[in-house]
């Protein structure tokens with residue numbers, strides 16, 4: 023039955039589809055300076071992205087050499103972050119080169135596309151809409167869409183389910199260790215992009231393929247689609 027379902031490509035958002043770091047780091051620095059703390063350099067802050075807004079604030083706060091954040095302070099800073107970021111989603115954020123063309127190639131070949139991101143669902147929908155690609159995706163699932171979020175594999179499997187696909191015919195595409203471990207835990211093959219946000223080079227984290235430009239995504243994904251578990255061969 024599942025082989026009747028269409029193949030599905032599930033994309034991470036920040037650092038995979040779009041270079042969102044400049045606007046996320048600006049929002050983080052808005053929070054830090056509001057707390058009378060010095061802003062972080064872009065280079066220091068960008069690789070803290072990947073586990074959601076609260077994790078970014080916590081890491082940024084720790085990096086500035088502060089004692090651990092209290093829960094009440096976190097909630098206040100989180101509100102400041104979200105409020106600022108929602109008003110500044112697209113100041114500098116851009117799609118990575120070749121994204122719309124690559125998505126169309128998959129769609130024209132009958133693939134279903136979905137997004138599984140640790141960004142909040144509402145911001146993800148808004149951002150993908152502003153970037154002009156929201157309509158390519160059958161499901162866009164954020165950190166708050168389900169009771170689970172990456173690296174919990176249920177975030178990924180429920181996204182696939184919502185898009186009408188099956189994990190057996192799915193491939194994950196992401197930029198971080200979080201994406202790779204989520205895909206592994208769900209039993210999916212995974213393609214990593216090296217231009218996103220990761221404190222360790224993603225090539226070292228064992229993705230099935232490494233793709234440095236979206237023009238090469240189709241070949242990589244179709245090579246590994248349908249390979250699960252032990253029949254998978256790493257070629258990067």
Ligand SMILES: O=C(O)COP(=O)(O)O
Nearest residue numbers: 035036072073074139140
């Ligand atoms: O916003 C984040 O920290 C992570 O988002 P991503 O899951 O799309 O990389």
Ligand SMILES: [Mg+2]
Nearest residue numbers: 034036037197
């Ligand atoms: Mg990411």
